């Protein structure tokens with residue numbers, strides 16, 4: 343069977359292969375009807391195991407039913423000969439992996455901003471009874487926008503997500519080893535992918551937090567505490583990480599919303615300035631669009647309060 347993709351899938355004209363490795367392929371494509379570019383994720387189901395095709399169908403249906411600013415949007419889907427495909431809104435940006443490769447370590451405020459930006463869609467998934475199971479830097483796209491020129495996080499890839507509201511149809515066999523990346527998978531998910539819970543996603547996000555701050559993975563028995571590798575570490579950061587990364591699920595935050603709530607407790611604007619030993623005076627976060635603009639202006643003196651504080655639950659509305 344010819345493994346090359348056809349020139350069109352549905353009405354979409356394939357433009358080029360997106361230069362990223364992965365199991366099912368993503369392609370840039372043009373929608374001639376609407377005159378815009380989309381990203382197609384496609385699987386040649388004819389030569390893939392039936393289980394792989396079933397998982398792909400689940401990914402597209404799940405993604406189509408979900409809607410959150412921190413998730414990608416499905417626009418269309420179909421079957422074309424041997425090919426199964428779905429079209430997504432094509433986001434401009436680079437992955438968190440690319441950002442970490444370039445910067446090695448992210449500054450504290452940026453790392454926490456990315457963390458919150460990942461926890462928000464993850465909290466939405468958990469509230470929708472979905473376990474993502476593949477949180478890792480390759481599956482986070484950073485999309486530059488006005489408020490976050492460095493990129494707001496969008497969580498990608500529901501390829502191995504587990505829909506707990508649809509237990510009968512979720513495609514995971516007991517005893518199957520981790521489906522995601524072994525460096526990010528929680529111990530219970532590594533032993534048996536079917537056992538992955540919301541807390542397993544929290545664990546993976548904890549690995550990611552550590553990696554953003556320390557520039558290395560928290561592996562081996564003697565990886566350094568975050569206080570020792572982050573110069574301006576607030577006193578609570580190591581505890582936050584440990585509670586996300588606990589091997590025992592019962593000692594871990596149970597879901598993304600619990601991590602957001604813990605952050606809210608720790609990171610009031612006042613506490614931010616008091617504990618992040620960066621030494622600026624406390625002040626309130628901006629409350630209106632005009633204030634956001636003023637805060638962003640160079641030399642305004644306000645730019646040091648991270649904008650994402652306003653996104654923590656109970657502090658305001660996420661944009």
Ligand SMILES: Nc1ncnc2c1ncn2[C@@H]1O[C@H](COP(=O)(O)OP(=O)(O)O)[C@@H](O)[C@H]1O
Nearest residue numbers: 362364365366368414430431432433480499501
């Ligand atoms: N909506 C999107 N817009 C832009 N790039 C995307 C989008 N979705 C995926 N990508 C890019 O394609 C890569 C692979 O997509 P992903 O859904 O993670 O598939 P895979 O199952 O192959 O890992 C991502 O790492 C990202 O670089």
Ligand SMILES: [Mg+2]
Nearest residue numbers: 364480481499
């Ligand atoms: Mg992926």
